[in-house]
Amino acid sequence: MEFIYLRPVYLVFIAALLVLGGTSLxxxxxxxxxxxxxxxxxxxxxxxxxxxxxxxxxxELNMAGDEVSFYLALSVWGLSVLNVWVYGRMKRG
Structure with missing residues (x-):
């Protein structure tokens, strides 16, 4: 049994960062x-x-970890860095 109850948190942040990136572009x-x-x-x-x-x-609950949540977390971190980088490049140019 996997613990998947925090996936919506990651998905909300991915959506928010995509919207933020779109508005800065x-x-x-x-x-x-x-x-x-x-x-x-x-x-x-x-x-x-x-x-x-x-x-x-x-x-603590002897459950299995969720690798999809890990990949979602990596995508949130990547989008966070990408948004800051893109915004900085747009401001310079």
């Missing part, structure tokens, strides 16, 4: 550097905490 005036850094850092931090806690829960 569209050069929206509603998005500034603090918004991009803040949302990206918050998403990466909460994802790390959720992944850590799911590991503790899985260990």
């Amino acid at each position: 569209a050069r929206s005036r509603a998005v500034n550097g603090m918004t991009v850094w803040g949302i990206s850092a918050l998403a990466a931090a909460v994802t790390a905490i959720c992944l850590w806690q799911s590991g503790i829960i899985v260990d």
Whole structure:
């Protein structure tokens, strides 16, 4: 039995980071550097905490870990870094 109850958290952050990336690519005036850094850092931090806690829960309940959640966490971290990088490149150019 796998512990999959934190997958929606990862999916919400992936969706939020994709929307944030799309609005920064569209050069929206509603998005500034603090918004991009803040949302990206918050998403990466909460994802790390959720992944850590799911590991503790899985260990305590003798359940199997969920590798899809790990890949979702990696994608959240990648999108966080990518959003900051893209926003920085757009501001310079």
